[in-house]
Amino acid sequence: MRNKRLFSRFNSGFIALGIAVISCAPNHNVEFKISGIGDDMVIVENYLLTSMDEDPIFDTIYAKSGKFFYDIPVEEPIISIITPGKAMFERSDGSSYRPEHRSLILVLEPENRIRVVGRFEDDKVSYEVSFSKLNQEHAKQREQYAESQIKASKIELIIDSLRHIEGFSEEVSLLFQQRKHLSKIKQKAQLDFIKNNPGSDLAALYLIRQPMDTFDRYLPQLEREVKEGLFKDVLNEQQYMIQKFRRISEIGSLIQPGKKAHTFSLESNYDQEFVFNPENSDKYIVLDFWGTWCAPCIAGIPKMKEYYEKYRDKLEIIGIACNDTESKWKEVLNKHNLDWTNLINQKKDIDRDVSVIYAVESYPSKIIINPEGIIEDIFEGEGEAFYAKLDQLLTK
DSSP states (O other), X not given: OOOOOOOOOOOGGGHHHHHHHHHTOOSSSEEEEEETOOSEEEEEEEEEGGXXXXXXXXXXXXXXXXXXXXXXXXXSOEEEEEEEGGGOEXXXXXXXXXXXXXXXXXXXXXXXXXXXXXXXXXXXXXXXXXXXXXXXXXXXXXXXXXXXXXXXXXXXXXHHHHHHHHOSOHHHHHHHHHHHHHHHHHHHHHHHHHHHOTTOHHHXXXXXXXXXXXXXXXXXXXXXXXXXXXXXXXXXXXXXXXXXXXXXXXXXXXXXXTSBOOOEEEEETTSOEEEEXXXXXXXXXXXXXXXXXXXXXXXXXXXXXXXXXXXXXXXXEEEEEESOOHHHHHHHHHHHTOOSEEEEEOOOOXXXXXXXXXXXXXXXXXXXXXXXXXXXEEEESSOHHHHHHHHXXXXX
16 A cells, blocks of 8 residues: 555634643643543554655554553654554455544644544544644544545455455456545545645645646645645655656657667765766666565565576676665665665656656666667566566577
């Protein structure tokens, strides 16, 4: 599930009331009182706003008679998804399924001290939040589309059961369409909020989850303090990714077998600039676009290492990590002992972003370049066709 996006800011006549309210604020990051869950284990997923595409940090809390506390050092805003154990389902493969409407979703900022009071029912968790306008707004707004999300999660469970028994059938396809229709109800409700509340931080959060054209249309309509506020970095990142997607669509036809490979420069894992010139090699070169977050990329490492050893005298591999952090990238390089050339693509200049230069649309993507600097072939995903092509080229 790359669903990694969710959700801060009193007139002289209310000063006394404000002081009284603040004096009652809890001492924990968050205090919860959720009736209906009793004594239960609670799962917490935390995502940094600045890196929501990375794996979450999981935590476990234990509720006693529906009461529990959460304390976490918050140095930058995070999104916390809090799910009672009894709200979770088990999929056919044994993994957990945590429907959004059966979880509490909060944005926690440094110095936050908030209180959550709610009730767990069979189909959803309803709650109210004190001491955080952003979280108050979201708890209220999500009630508008709760019924559609309840129906969508029931369909999801049916899909899971049917696919386990009979694979992808016509019935499953129809259920996918029903689920898609229900998701549009949530999307429309959030878009209505964006249109009517351009001065709310919540509008910025909802906008991030809208389609590209909608994002482009309504980003300029957000008030300046919202665009420069809590979600500034996330909005900028989303805007860049949309520009990147469109540029790749424009130039995709230029990156094809038979076309000349392009030069570029990136930083290596030895903190040195590596300049790639396809005409300076007497070997075949594989540009391997991957990421530490990409499960098929990681699964393919053993086979890549096998072929690197097999054709080492004829083959050069250049790994290009994309959408990664430097620390995670280096950790994975060391863990898997990847001893070919390793580079990280962190450029935010659309004209120098190597994944744009080579029109990379999915991960992993492997581009084979011959010793004359010409693209031989391009492979998307992990599969045997890529290795068969290497055998064909390198056993001549």
